[in-house]
Amino acid sequence: MIITKEKIKNDLKDKLINHYAVDINEATNFQVYFSLGNLIRDYASRGWIYTNNSYVKYKEKQVYYFSIEFLMGKMLKANLLNIGILKECKEALSELEFDIDDLEKLEPEPGLGNGGLGRLAACFLDSMASLAIPGHGCGIRYRYGLFEQRFIDGHQMEVPENWLKEGNVWEIRKPDKAVIVKFRGKIDWIKEDGELKFVHKNYEPVLAVPYDTPIVGYENSTVNNLRLFSAEIPGSEYDLASACHGDYKKILDYKYSVEAISQVLYPDDSSDEGKILRLKQEYFMVSAGIQSIVRKFKKLGLPFSEFSEKIAIHINDTHPAFCIPELMRILIDEENISWDKAWEITKSSISYTNHTILSEALEVWPSHMVSELLPRIYMIIEEINRRFCNVLMRLYPHNQEKINKMAIIADSKVKMANLSIVGSQSVNGVAKLHSEILKNKELKDFYELYPEKFNNKTNGITHRRWLMLANEGLTNLIDDTIGTVWKRVPTDLIRLREYRNNPAFCEEIRKIKRGNKEKLAKIILDKNNIKLDPSSIFDVQVKRLHAYKRQLMNGLQILDLYHSILENPNLDIQPRTFIFGAKAAPSYYLAKNIIKFINSIADMINSDPRVKGMIKIVFMENYSVTLAQSIIPGADVSQQISTASKEASGTGNMKFMMNGAITLATLDGANIEILNEVGDENIVIFGLTSKEVLDYYEHGGYSSREIYHRNHRIKRVVDDLINGFIPKLSQDEGMDIYNHLITYNDEYFVLKDFEAYIKAQEKIDMLYKDKDKWTEMAIINIASSGQFTSDKTITSYANGIWNARMGEHF
Numbered sequence: 001m002i003i004t005k006e007k008i009k010n011d012l013k014d015k016l017i018n019h020y021a022v023d024i025n026e027a028t029n030f031q032v033y034f035s036l037g038n039l040i041r042d043y044a045s046r047g048w049i050y051t052n053n054s055y056v057k058y059k060e061k062q063v064y065y066f067s068i069e070f071l072m073g074k075m076l077k078a079n080l081l082n083i084g085i086l087k088e089c090k091e092a093l094s095e096l097e098f099d100i101d102d103l104e105k106l107e108p109e110p111g112l113g114n115g116g117l118g119r120l121a122a123c124f125l126d127s128m129a130s131l132a133i134p135g136h137g138c139g140i141r142y143r144y145g146l147f148e149q150r151f152i153d154g155h156q157m158e159v160p161e162n163w164l165k166e167g168n169v170w171e172i173r174k175p176d177k178a179v180i181v182k183f184r185g186k187i188d189w190i191k192e193d194g195e196l197k198f199v200h201k202n203y204e205p206v207l208a209v210p211y212d213t214p215i216v217g218y219e220n221s222t223v224n225n226l227r228l229f230s231a232e233i234p235g236s237e238y239d240l241a242s243a244c245h246g247d248y249k250k251i252l253d254y255k256y257s258v259e260a261i262s263q264v265l266y267p268d269d270s271s272d273e274g275k276i277l278r279l280k281q282e283y284f285m286v287s288a289g290i291q292s293i294v295r296k297f298k299k300l301g302l303p304f305s306e307f308s309e310k311i312a313i314h315i316n317d318t319h320p321a322f323c324i325p326e327l328m329r330i331l332i333d334e335e336n337i338s339w340d341k342a343w344e345i346t347k348s349s350i351s352y353t354n355h356t357i358l359s360e361a362l363e364v365w366p367s368h369m370v371s372e373l374l375p376r377i378y379m380i381i382e383e384i385n386r387r388f389c390n391v392l393m394r395l396y397p398h399n400q401e402k403i404n405k406m407a408i409i410a411d412s413k414v415k416m417a418n419l420s421i422v423g424s425q426s427v428n429g430v431a432k433l434h435s436e437i438l439k440n441k442e443l444k445d446f447y448e449l450y451p452e453k454f455n456n457k458t459n460g461i462t463h464r465r466w467l468m469l470a471n472e473g474l475t476n477l478i479d480d481t482i483g484t485v486w487k488r489v490p491t492d493l494i495r496l497r498e499y500r501n502n503p504a505f506c507e508e509i510r511k512i513k514r515g516n517k518e519k520l521a522k523i524i525l526d527k528n529n530i531k532l533d534p535s536s537i538f539d540v541q542v543k544r545l546h547a548y549k550r551q552l553m554n555g556l557q558i559l560d561l562y563h564s565i566l567e568n569p570n571l572d573i574q575p576r577t578f579i580f581g582a583k584a585a586p587s588y589y590l591a592k593n594i595i596k597f598i599n600s601i602a603d604m605i606n607s608d609p610r611v612k613g614m615i616k617i618v619f620m621e622n623y624s625v626t627l628a629q630s631i632i633p634g635a636d637v638s639q640q641i642s643t644a645s646k647e648a649s650g651t652g653n654m655k656f657m658m659n660g661a662i663t664l665a666t667l668d669g670a671n672i673e674i675l676n677e678v679g680d681e682n683i684v685i686f687g688l689t690s691k692e693v694l695d696y697y698e699h700g701g702y703s704s705r706e707i708y709h710r711n712h713r714i715k716r717v718v719d720d721l722i723n724g725f726i727p728k729l730s731q732d733e734g735m736d737i738y739n740h741l742i743t744y745n746d747e748y749f750v751l752k753d754f755e756a757y758i759k760a761q762e763k764i765d766m767l768y769k770d771k772d773k774w775t776e777m778a779i780i781n782i783a784s785s786g787q788f789t790s791d792k793t794i795t796s797y798a799n800g801i802w803n804a805r806m807g808e809h810f
């Protein structure tokens with residue numbers, strides 16, 4: 001189907017009439033937005049059906065990507081881009097006197113994720129569809145996504161994010177595909193034909209209703225599926241009323257307790273709160289997803305021995321790890337397959353990505369909680385564990401400690417990472433360093449047992465959203481310079497290297513960056529009422545707020561610079577604008593105090609006439625995918641300063657380099673791979689290595705107090721936390737941070753890395769003075785960024801883990 005500008009105009013007018021009974025010239029922006037969304041979904045629907053049918057017809061291997069988070073970002077322009085009608089649609093709208101960006105502003109961002117993990121899942125969906133891989137997402141349709149962040153007197157306030165208020169134009173509810181998920185109750189066994197059979201009795205049924213969203217591939221007519229489940233009561237309200245004997249309050253209590261399962265995303269990316277509900281969410285998603293997969297597989301009419309040839313199930317971190325016992329349950333209890341065969345099928349179908357080595361973030365569940373809520377699943381985990389421990393006892397007969405460490409159930413806890421490793425065919429880390437640390441340290445015992453399972457898949461980002469959509473100016477310049485092959489084969493960006501000293505090209509690059517900075521400055525003026533100088537260095541740190549990411553170190557460095565300017569008003573530095581964006585988990589007090597600290601120094605410094613024109617600080621509220629798309633193209637400096645060994649990969653770092661920012665980084669996660677691509681003269685690296693950090697953790701020998709007493713500049717900024725120097729920072733807030741740094745010995749080596757960080761910042765200042773050099777560095781970063789597209793990452797998952805076909809581009 002060819003979609004012309006004229007067709008879009010006509011179809012859109014029809015939609016408005018049919019849907020809202022308005023003429024286009026009377027329609028509101030929202031009506032046009034919603035009708036356009038509807039229209040785009042219509043355009044995608046043919047491809048959606050066609051793709052699905054062709055997968056069924058050719059019995060192609062299907063990949064299912066399970067993730068408790070999908071942080072998709074807005075979809076209006078992304079869908080238009082991938083369908084291939086973004087330009088036509090912009091023109092059509094403009095002829096009808098509407099502006100596509102005004103319409104997109106009305107689209108709510110579905111914040112169904114916390115940060116990197118959820119955004120990775122979204123980039124992967126885009127890449128799977130764009131590579132024509134039959135790959136689908138599976139997750140939860142949270143009624144409320146991640147909270148909206150506001151600042152009140154510099155404090156974070158959390159506001160519920162009602163993203164479905166006006167409806168979601170991209171999804172289709174599929175009540176006919178709903179399944180029942182069973183909680184609690186009791187397991188009985190009966191003998192049937194001499195075989196033991198397990199029956200689940202007196203369970204609490206929950207209906208999992210799928211909402212499907214089309215995932216459009218880039219100009220290739222593939223449309224995959226993102227299936228998110230919503231929890232509802234089974235049967236009608238009327239049935240429920242009879243069951244509750246008309247007790248109205250009881251009916252509503254029950255209804256709320258069921259709907260609570262898909263009510264809210266946990267606003268914490270490292271530890272679990274509201275334990276039982278989170279556990280329910282995990283099993284709910286997994287059981288609904290696996291039931292759908294098995295039901296679809298059975299329609300192919302193939303024996304279960306071919307299951308793993310036709311289906312790959314990937315689990316994004318351990319939250320979906322109940323996929324393992326759930327698939328076992330269905331195969332054994334419902335399909336009458338023997339344990340050994342079921343185990344073979346399960347193990348060979350499932351693969352697992354580990355995302356963290358922060359030990360506090362490794363998921364464990366109290367055994368009693370699992371056994372009460374999921375009695376049959378717990379039995380199966382116990383049996384997997386029993387068999388696994390038998391193997392371990394044979395291998396390490398005198399090493400009870402090691403067996404305990406590797407067991408799936410130990411000390412009355414279910415260890416989800418251990419379950420994921422034992423029950424899968426592949427375990428991958430998300431950057432080379434991270435995968436090495438997993439093999440040599442965190443998961444060493446497992447690596448020695450199953451060396452063949454372990455591999456690395458460095459994360460990536462989709463250049464379609466993070467370059468083609470976010471940075472139109474740069475996209476056009478690249479097209480004019482090296483043609484458009486890079487859009488399908490992003491590694492072709494490397495050809496930009498040849499232009500690194502081409503004066504006309506460099507001038508264009510500078511102009512585009514300048515334009516993006518002006519646009520960002522305008523947004524900041526509107527939102528924060530702070531006027532920025534677009535010729536200052538835009539030095540950006542945007543990501544979740546976490547102690548290991550060290551926004552605190554950045555704040556202290558700014559405070560130190562402030563003192564330096566006060567001491568020496570003629571200090572020769574480039575004017576600098578520090579831009580922050582970060583949400584803190586609501587119960588993470590240190591993180592919230594760090595936000596308050598940065599907001600407080602921002603107030604102090606921005607209002608001090610003595611540093612006017614030299615430094616400014618902006619903390620933008622509510623960091624999100626949408627905000628990231630306008631901040632990152634305007635950045636000069638990308639701060640990636642986590643304590644070495646702590647950031648598994650990072651993907652923000654990749655978005656920035658792709659948009660021509662220079663990375664200021666520690667040797668952590670994928671920063672190391674960025675360094676290898678751009679070379680050490682095109683990145684600024686500082687700080688402890690991961691080996692040094694890990695050695696300190698293992699052997700001790702670090703005293704932050706010693707550094708504090710020895711280095712007067714460090715002492716000065718740390719004392720500022722508690723001596724009233726920062727007017728808006730309270731004694732308690734400052735003391736909490738002070739204690740973290742001094743009393744509790746600075747777990748993340750902020751003070752240890754501080755001097756090196758200051759020097760690195762001075763280097764940035766010096767490099768920026770040389771405009772030609774800086775532009776050359778930016779170009780090399782853009783040119784090298786093709787190595788970090790999720791297309792490359794997904795190609796390697798498809799070949800190395802899933803054994804899934806990749807389609808032709810056409």
Ligand SMILES: *Cc1c(COP(=O)(O)O)cnc(C)c1O
Binds near residue numbers: 544
């Ligand atoms: C990319 C992204 C992240 C991850 O950023 P890191 O710097 O890798 O931690 C988090 N949140 C949003 C909204 C993003 O787009």
